[in-house]
Amino acid sequence: MNSTEKSITGYEPKVTLINAPFDPDSIIAISCDITMKPQFNMINNLQTSKIKGTVKNLLTMNHTSLFEHIHYTFFIQNITRSLLAQITRHRIGSFTSSSQHYQEYDQHYGFSIDKKHIDNIFVVQAINQSIESYKILRRAGVSKEEARQVLPNAIHVNLLWSVNARSLINFLNLRMCKRNVLEMRLFAMEIHEIVKKHFPTLFNLIGPDCFMTQCRQGKMSCQK
Numbered sequence: 001m002n003s004t005e006k007s008i009t010g011y012e013p014k015v016t017l018i019n020a021p022f023d024p025d026s027i028i029a030i031s032c033d034i035t036m037k038p039q040f041n042m043i044n045n046l047q048t049s050k051i052k053g054t055v056k057n058l059l060t061m062n063h064t065s066l067f068e069h070i071h072y073t074f075f076i077q078n079i080t081r082s083l084l085a086q087i088t089r090h091r092i093g094s095f096t097s098s099s100q101h102y103q104e105y106d107q108h109y110g111f112s113i114d115k116k117h118i119d120n121i122f123v124v125q126a127i128n129q130s131i132e133s134y135k136i137l138r139r140a141g142v143s144k145e146e147a148r149q150v151l152p153n154a155i156h157v158n159l160l161w162s163v164n165a166r167s168l169i170n171f172l173n174l175r176m177c178k179r180n181v182l183e184m185r186l187f188a189m190e191i192h193e194i195v196k197k198h199f200p201t202l203f204n205l206i207g208p209d210c211f212m213t214q215c216r217q218g219k220m221s222c223q224k
């Protein structure tokens, strides 16, 4: 590897949950009680044991606005700029990403591609040529925000994503489906593992259409 060559890995999204409510079951219990009772005792609500059935009913009845009270913030590393373009299509959420305008982008970020191409010399050369072109442009006095136009989609980005549980249900339902590209599916599965641990009552019930109801992909269905 010469000085311009950077590390290229398979898709290994790294997700850290940095903020989530302490007791999501109780938030749902309280919001359900508010809809049904003029007065309620906060302590009794916190001890509710019926929450599993309630969450299932809320999903079935599509009374999902209650899940908007559960907020998550994830710190995400080792994802590509292509994944950034896809995840930011999910408008119900907040995003902050590393800037190719302010950062010297060749120095600190790696690349990911499907690991079946990692030993393909043409793919590796193409990525290295792209980063070399970026360096040449920078040395020639081209600004960071213009030089970045030659960087590949495979380059990594750091991302902060804040999203509520209702929007996450939509995200996971759409993005765990096999119609999505490999990196997105791996990323969605990583997010799913984290939220299942935090709020199993809800997220054990969430998955692609084929898991939750039935596939709607018609001819494009993977049939699995």
Ligand SMILES: Cc1cc2nc3c(=O)[nH]c(=O)nc-3n(C[C@H](O)[C@H](O)[C@H](O)COP(=O)(O)OP(=O)(O)OC[C@H]3O[C@@H](n4cnc5c(N)ncnc54)[C@H](O)[C@@H]3O)c2cc1C
Pocket: 089, 090, 091, 092, 093, 167, 170, 174, 175, 177, 179, 180
């Ligand atoms: C397999 C797959 C392939 C895809 N391919 C492409 C592609 O080729 N090209 C492409 O451009 N996109 C593509 N997308 C992106 C897709 O079209 C959506 O933009 C993306 O999945 C975000 O979904 P969303 O709008 O439901 O999410 P959000 O933006 O988070 O919105 C959540 C929900 O809020 C409501 N909502 C949000 N904004 C509005 C609005 N303005 N008006 C009315 N209701 C609103 C809707 O009910 C929506 O489902 C693809 C997605 C998948 C899963």
